[in-house]
Amino acid sequence: MTTARDKLFIFDTTLRDGEQSPGASMSPQDKLRIAKQLEFLGVDVIEAGFAAASPGDFESICAISKVIRNSTVCSLARANPSDVRKAGEAIAAAPRRRIHTFIATSPLHMEKKLNMTPEQVISRAVEAICIAKEYTDDIEFSCEDASRSQPEFLYRIIEAAIREGATTINIPDTVGYAVPSEFGAFVRDLREHVYNSDQAVWSVHCHNDLGLAVANSLSGVIHGGARQIECSINGLGERAGNCALEEVVMAVKTRNDFFKLGVDINTRQLVPTSKLVSSVTGFPIQPNKAVVGSNAFSHASGIHQDGVIKHRETYEIMTAEDVGWTSNRMVLGKLSGRSAFRQRVRELGIPTKSEAEIDDAFARFKDLADRKVQIFDEDIQSLFDAKNIQPQEISFVSLKQESQTGKTPVAEVTYMDHGEQRVGRAEGNGPVDATFQAIESCAKSGAELLLFSINALTKGAEAQGEVTVRLSVGGRVVNGNGSDPDVLAASAKAYLDALNKLAKVEERKNPQFDHEPTP
């Protein structure tokens, strides 16, 4: 447990600034799911929305306030009485509740946007804080566009805000204009010149227009003395986004020797939270994204793979498990070496008689990798299978489909499993899903579908469809392919092909593998 002095508060704004990402609008149900996950992750504050923005946002903050118990629930409000009252009403049910009121303080914004004098801006801020006090004693005040504001004006407005009752002072780099050393010094200068600065927690809110949001936030903490960082999952936010929560948290944790600050975040929930936000918003996570990208703990080059196999820390500064991945990953390709190849062969349970046999297969592997971008487990298997081709044990027989607009599609798939005929029938979200569910109703493999793609093998409406599915079970990943003029039949064939490959991996690992059909 960390003490108040050395604790760094994590203020999550995925549901407010995150939703300002063009295209990232979230339904109230989605927001509630994300809020619960953020609470589980352990964030100190959840900025649940902007109550005055719409009746939907108001209701969604109310709903979140009713269920969240361990994080503070916060609503944003402009510095006007009606926004502040709406925010206060929306968060009323939360045991820990905060009103976050803001007004722009840069000459540009005050003159061109607000059309207010600096004195009017100060009195608006003070009035908003005064009204907020009717609803809570946890009040945050933000000087929007602070990094382009004049320090002398900021001293005055911040002093007035704290005097009126603001308990957190947030310094936003609203347009991502700051650079790290300058921003840290800027926050420190404000803290040193505001006479009552010690009566509030100082916070930073950095945007990523120049890709500096995490660096600026950390500088605000280490050089400026801020003790709250405003951030969002996957760095979601207005324009180029906000400081990414997963990055800033792991920076502080991994370099605790330098930061010496406590963050009470359950880091094993970072990847699940990132995946949830990505699936709700439809914003994919780039593979090379720090911490939560699929490549963040993947090693593709032989020298690195060899190092990691010998001693993980040679090329990893965090563990994959600590941020919520199942494990790190060795990706086999043309840059891989013998070490990683040998390890994968063993993991797949492929029997080998000698090092020479592995060397021989490795030479063929390099040749294949020169021609194929990604090498999957079944490609490795096939290097050894070439001499010992086994018949397909699971094979497609026929498919019946019932699809009609407005009705749930139903599929019936007949297939052979080690000599037994199996017939599976199921409904699904679409015809392809119904087909896969029908197979799973018999096969019960528990496989997760990682990829589904269709290509036309020939031109024209009668084109043969080639389907690829990628399945994962217990860390094993295989691809299955199927082709047929009927893309649904091609999909069923591809799924069954992948199940075949999974079964072969099991057979190799455990020769006693039971072929009895599932009842």
Ligand SMILES: CC(=O)SCCNC(=O)CCNC(=O)[C@H](O)C(C)(C)COP(=O)(O)OP(=O)(O)OC[C@H]1O[C@@H](n2cnc3c(N)ncnc32)[C@H](O)[C@@H]1OP(=O)(O)O
């Ligand atoms: C930096 C940030 O991220 S700030 C948060 C940004 N988020 C959002 O804007 C999302 C939610 N916003 C909305 O739904 C709408 O903009 C509303 C409901 C808040 C306001 O809608 P409208 O009343 O139609 O106003 P509109 O959005 O066109 O203009 C904003 C008005 O607020 C004023 N304003 C802007 N910021 C502030 C502030 N912090 N305090 C007081 N007034 C402000 C503007 O000067 C403008 O006033 P004007 O209409 O008198 O010129």
Ligand SMILES: CC(C)C(=O)C(=O)O
């Ligand atoms: C409302 C404030 C904190 C904001 O989002 C910004 O200035 O970027």
Ligand SMILES: [Mg+2]
């Ligand atoms: Mg912002």
